[in-house]
C-alpha cells in the first residue's frame with residue numbers, strides 16, 4: 220500500500236479503498252453501459268466491458284457472439300437449434316441450423332410494421348437530378364406483386380432466376396421477390412456481353428430471366444433486351460423472360476417474353492413468404508477466376524444476411540435516419556451486400572446509383588451527395604483515382620457537410636488517392652474506411668472501423684479484423700507467421716456466417732481453391748502485411764506476386780509509389796534471365812502533364828528504392844499508356860498485362876469481365892512502339 224501504516228491511516232486506507240472500489244465500479248458500469256449502447260448484445264457477454272474486450276469475445280466465443288446477434292437482429296419463423304456446424308478443411312459450412320426465416324420479411328415487412336413511410340431506396344437515375352424515392356411500404360408491394368407473378372409463371376422454391384438489369388428499384392424488388400418465394404437469384408452485371416450472360420445462365424441452370432427493354436448509363440442507351448434475346452438462343456432451359464421498361468422505347472417481344480410491369484399490376488400486393496431454412500441458397504454470384512470459367516459462388520439465407528447487416532451497421536457506423544450511398548452496381552457483391560441486403564436488413568435508406576462518376580461531369584458524386592444528403596459514401600479506388608485527375612474544383616463546388624464516413628473497396632487504395640479522399644472529399648473530418656473483403660467472404664472482413672472513435676486510421680490500410688474474424692498469415696511453406704512486421708498469404712482461421720458455402724455445381728473446386736491450400740483455414744488468395752502494431756495491409760493477389768531474386772513483392776507495394784505526374788500504375792513480373800523475375804511497370808499520366816520519359820523513370824526508381832529497396836525498382840517502365848485493362852468493377856487485370864508482355868495473346872484466358880477490350884489493343888500497340 221502506498222500509505223505508511225499507522226493508527227490514523229487505517230481510516231484513510233478504508234476510505235480510499237471504498238472510493239477506489241466505487242470509482243472502479245462506476246467506471247466499469249460506464250464502460251459496460253458504453254459497450255452496451257454500442258452493441259446491446261454485449262450486455263449479455265461475460266467479462267465484456269469495452270470494445271476491445273468485445274472484439275476478443277467475438278473471436279474466442281464466436282458461437283455465443285453470433286447466436287446473440289442472430290437472435291437480436293433477425294426475425295425468425297423458427298429458431299435455430301445449432302449455432303454452427305462447420306468443418307473448414309472439408310468445406311462444410313452451416314450456420315443457424317434448424318432455423319427458418321424469410322430474407323424479404325427481414326428486409327421489408329418488419330420495417331413496414333414500424334415505419335412504412337420511411338424511404339428504403341433512393342434511385343439515383345442516370346439522368347442527374349431525377350431521383351426516385353421508394354418507401355418501405357411501396358417496395359414491399361412491388362416485391363409481393365413480383366413474387367406472385369413469378370409464382371404464377373411457375374417459378375418454384377429452389378429454382379434460380381437470372382437478373383440482367385441496371386441498378387434500379389425493380390432489380391432490387393426482383394432480388395427480394397426471389398427471396399420471398401424461395402428462389403435463388405443470379406444477378407449478372409448488365410454490361411456483360413450476350414456470350415458472358417449465356418454462360419452464366421447455363422451454368423446457373425436458370426429457366427427464367429428478368430431484364431429491361433434498354434439500359435441507360437453515362438447518357439448512353441444499351442440494348443439489354445436484345446442482348447438477352449441473343450444470349451437465350453444458346454440457353455435451351457430458358458422458358459420465360461420478364462421485360463421491364465427502363466425507357467419508353469418499345470422492344471420486340473416474343474412468345475417467351477412477359478411485359479413485367481403490366482402483369483405485376485394484375486397481381487395481389489400480399490405474397491405469402493416462404494419459410495426458408497438458414498442454409499437454403501439465397502443467391503449465386505459469378506466472379507471470374509484467373510483461369511478457367513467463372514465461378515458461381517453460393518450464399519445462403521441467414522448467415523449472409525446477418526453478416527451483411529452487422530458489417531453495414533458497424534463498419535460505416537450507420538444509424539437510423541442516415542442516407543447510405545454505395546455507388547457499386549448491383550451486379551457485384553458490393554452492390555448485393557451494401558446497396559441492398561445490409562442497409563435494408565437494418566431498415567436503412569440506401570442509394571441505388573445507376574450512372575458513372577463522370578456523367579454528366581466529374582462532379583457527379585459530390586453533387587449527388589449534396590442533393591441526397593448522403594451520410595456514408597462507399598466507392599472504389601479506381602473512381603477516386605479518376606476523379607483526382609480532374610482536380611479539386613469538382614469537389615469543392617458542392618456541400619459535403621452531411622458526410623460522416625467514407626469507404627473504399629475493391630482494390631488497394633494507394634496513399635495519394637486515400638489522402639485526397641480524406642482531405643478533399645471529406646474535408647479532413649471523416650474517417651476513411653478501406654474495407655477488405657471478397658465475393659467469397661460475403662461482407663467486410665478487415666476495415667479500420669469499428670474501433671474507438673479516436674482510434675488511429677493509417678492511410679491505405681484495412682487494418683482491423685471485423686467481429687469474430689481471425690486473420691492469419693502463412694509463410695511460403697504453409698507455416699503460421701506469429702510475429703508482427705511480416706508478410707504472408709492471408710487466411711482466415713475460423714468460419715464466419717457470411718462466407719460462401721460452395722461453388723455452384725462444383726464443390727470440389729471450392730475445396731481446392733479455398734480449403735485445401737491451408738487445411739483448416741479459409742485461403743483468400745491475397746497477400747497481406749501485418750505491421751509492427753498488428754494492423755493488416757493487403758499487398759495484392761498472390762498470383763500477381765513478383766519474385767525478384769528471391770524477394771517476394773506484392774504489386775500494391777510498388778504501385779503505391781507514385782509521383783505527382785502519375786495517375787495510376789500497374790506492375791507485373793516477367794521472366795528475367797538473371798533475377799528470375801523482373802518488374803515491368805505500366806504508367807498512366809495525369810491529364811495535361813508534360814514530362815520527359817527518362818526523368819519520370821528516374822523519379823519513380825528513386826521513390827521505389829527509397830520506400831522499398833533497389834531490387835524492387837522497375838526494370839522496364841512503359842509510360843504514356845492511355846489506360847489500364849480493368850474489370851468492369853474496376854480491378855486492374857494484371858494477368859492480361861502479363862500475357863501482353865509475354866506476347867502470348869492466346870493465353871489470356873477468360874476476358875468476359877474486361878471492361879473495354881480496346882484498352883488491351885492500345886497497350887499492345889504501345890508496347891510494340893516502345
Ligand code: 6R9
Nearest residue numbers: 628629630631653654655656657658745757
Ligand atoms: C468486395 C470485392 C475481391 C478481391 C480481393 C482483393 C481485392 C477488395 C480490397 C482489395 C485491397 C481492399 N480487394 N477490397 N484489395 N484492399 N480494400 O471487391 O469483391 O470482386 O470478389 O474482389 O478484391 O484482391 O481478393 P471481389
